[in-house]
Amino acid sequence: MIENDIFRALADPTRRAIFEKLAAGGMNASALRKGMEISQPAMSQHLSVLRSAKLVREERQGRFVNYEVDPEGLALIAQWLAKYRAYWPARIEALKVLLKDMDQ
C-alpha cells in the first residue's frame, strides 16, 4: 500500500530534511549530502525509500542522478487529508491562508 510507504518515509526526520532540500530545487545525491553529515550509502538508502513512496523521482544524467520532488506523493497526502475535511471547519481560520495559497 503506497499510503503506508508515504507516511513511513516521512516518519524519519532525516528524510523530511532531504525532501525539504529537494523542494528548493532538484539536485544530485552528492549535492544533497553537503552540509548534512550523512554518509553516501545512508543518503542512497533514504533516497530509495523516498522514491518508492513517490515523494521523489530520479533522472539519470551521465554518471550523476538528479533527484527532484515527485508531485504524486504530495497529491496522495492531500487526498488522504481530504477524507477528514469534516473536521477542518474547527480550524478554518488557520486554513484560510492555505486555501488562498492553493488557489493561486
Added chain:
Amino acid sequence: MIENDIFRALADPTRRAIFEKLAAGGMNASALRKGMEISQPAMSQHLSVLRSAKLVREERQGRFVNYEVDPEGLALIAQWLAKYRAYWPARIEALKVLLKDMDQ
C-alpha cells in the same frame, strides 16, 4: 518536535485505521476495539501515541474515556503540505476537488 510525532503516528497502519474509525464519530476505547482484533493494552498504547501527536483527544466520561479526532493534528499536516504548494500545479486537476471541499 510535534511534526515528527504526527508522521510517526501515521506511519502505523493500525493507528491510521483507528484514526479513520474515529473520524466517523467519537467513541470510547472498547468500542474502537470491536471488529479490530487488537488487545486492550495495544489499543491503549496506540491511542496514547495518537494523542501526543494531536491527532486525537480524550474526554473522560465516568469510567469511560471518549476519544475523538483532534483537528489540530490535521491542521498541522495541512500546514506542512502547504510548504510544498509550488509542486502542486503539476497535479492541480486532482486537487481541484480538494479545494472545493475545503472552501465549503
Added chain:
DNA sequence: GAATCGCATAAGTGTGTGCTTATGTGTAGG
C-alpha cells in the same frame, strides 16, 4: 465494601529500521 468494569502502565520479546563498512556497477576522462 467487594467485585467488576474501563482503561492505563510496566516489563519483556521478536521484528523492523537506520546506520555502518565493504563491495559492486556503470560512466567519464586521461
Added chain:
DNA sequence: CCTACACATAAGCACACACTTATGCGATTC
C-alpha cells in the same frame, strides 16, 4: 584501458517499535 568518480547494494549491528502478559487504578454497581 585504467583510474577515478557517482551511486547502488550487501551484510552486520544497535536501537526503536509494536506486541504480549501481568498488574495497577479509578469509577460503577450490587
